[in-house]
Amino acid sequence: MPDTPGSLHRAAEIITKYEGNINRIQFDRRIDPGTVFYEVTASDASYRKITEELRSIGYLQTSLKSLDFLKFCVYLPNQVGALHEFLKFTTEAGANIAFIDFDDKGRHPDRLTVSLNLEQSAIVDRLLDTLKSRYRLDIIEYDKTGKHLDDTVFYVRFAQAVRDLIGESGDEFLLSFLAGTNHIAQELMDRGCNPHQVFESVLATGQTMRATSGEHFYADVQQFRLTDTLSVFCFQPPCGGSLFIIDTPTERVMIDTCYGIYHPDVMTMLSHYGLGDTSRISRIIVTHADADHCGASGFFSSPVFMHRATREIIRTNNRAYGSRSEESVLEAFYTRMVNLFSKFHVPDNVRCFLEPSGDVRGIFPVIDTFRAGDLELEVLDGLGGHTCGQVFLYSKDHGLIFAADSVINFASMTKERADYSSLAAFLVTSVNVDSDRAKQERIALMALAEETDKALASSGRRCLICGGHGVVSVMEKGKLAAYGEIERYAAGKNT
Missing domain, CATH: 3.60.15.10 (Ribonuclease Z/Hydroxyacylglutathione hydrolase-like)
Structure with missing residues (x-):
């Protein structure tokens, strides 16, 4: 869901419209600013209508696409609209900016440092080709494993770590596993526990077994x-x-x-x-x-x-x-x-x-x-x-x-x-x-x-x-x- 005012209300409105009963909701910006978990009781017909409408506005997550992490420096001309022009290319590529840093009074007044999360596809190569043809570009890091994704896509990063432990699994199974992990995080947060410790402990359980076999x-x-x-x-x-x-x-x-x-x-x-x-x-x-x-x-x-x-x-x-x-x-x-x-x-x-x-x-x-x-x-x-x-x-x-x-x-x-x-x-x-x-x-x-x-x-x-x-x-x-x-x-x- 978009991290904007009214998003939670809009989703709840759709669920209520089709007589769904919300049994559980969990959202914590400290974990992931774009992911909300709802558990809803509804008839089969209502469930279909709820999911159809949530999907139509881009709210419903039904898959866990692997992401690439790309970090680079680009050298922009010192002129009006230079940053705006650059961001047009990243937006067209569907890139999610995780980090951006620029200061024309800093040590490198012409250098923009950017970290991007992108869906694994030819988009990465096309974006780099487009940027290289227009700017001087230094690639700092390009990671396809998910290890360097930041917490703006926390659940995607967590899912990739789970995949690494159990092998390739269907999105339906992983989404169910994420929902379960989120639920125990919610339960333990109510008892004063740090949510990140919950997710780290889940992964550490599997990682320790594998590391000792x-x-x-x-x-x-x-x-x-x-x-x-x-x-x-x-x-x-x-x-x-x-x-x-x-x-x-x-x-x-x-x-x-x-x-x-x-x-x-x-x-x-x-x-x-x-x-x-x-x-x-x-x-x-x-x-x-x-x-x-x-x-x-x-x-x-x-x-x-x-x-x-x-x-x-x-x-x-x-x-x-x-x-x-x-x-x-x-x-x-x-x-x-x-x-x-x-x-x-x-x-x-x-x-x-x-x-x-x-x-x-x-x-x-x-x-x-x-x-x-x-x-x-x-x-x-x-x-x-x-x-x-x-x-x-x-x-x-x-x-x-x-x-x-x-x-x-x-x-x-x-x-x-x-x-x-x-x-x-x-x-x-x-x-x-x-x-x-x-x-x-x-x-x-x-x-x-x-x-x-x-x-x-x-x-x-x-x-x-x-x-x-x-x-x-x-x-x-x-x-x-x-x-x-x-x-x-x-x-x-x-x-």
């Missing part, structure tokens, strides 16, 4: 030999949740899978540790529906076991499904965004845990059991604090608690991992859909760990707490303490 992938690795025939591996990737492998002579069980974007790197890493034969994976157990814990599950042919609520979260693409936060704009967009950037691969072979049997461990109902060699794991139903459907795995005899994201040794996380995790905390304000229940879960799990430690004391063994992030830990004086040796895997070699 491929040749830049690494992981911190722990291995625990519990018996002669039973080993547990913990792999901490650069971003997101840990992946665990329970290794026995007859089968392997995978607990959580990391992001989908890391899958090729994870498979190379597992091969390095002698765990690359996926045919030996009898089952994959998913603790909860966040992409960093199950986003690669669809790459495996093994059956994937999960809670029914976890399956519904994946289906609805909303991590707050089934919680008191289910209608949260922040949660819904964050799920959609992180699933997109992380290349979430939905599994086909899904099997759900059973219903509660009546048995409990502390405050948690036991909803299933699994065996891997001589290891028996109980599946404990969580309270829905971090997400609905999050489960925990427990073995009293072997002293194991897979605590998912309810118990995390934050002190063990590197700055890079902590910085990445803070992006999610900022964008959804809390990574837990119900903070009160999340606190209950954490207290109960740590109490269960201490109880198990006491039961194992005579054998000299400890209860290992395998959190969803950070290192495998044990309880020491009521706090989590890193346990065992940690090695770094990087670029196909461990150090």
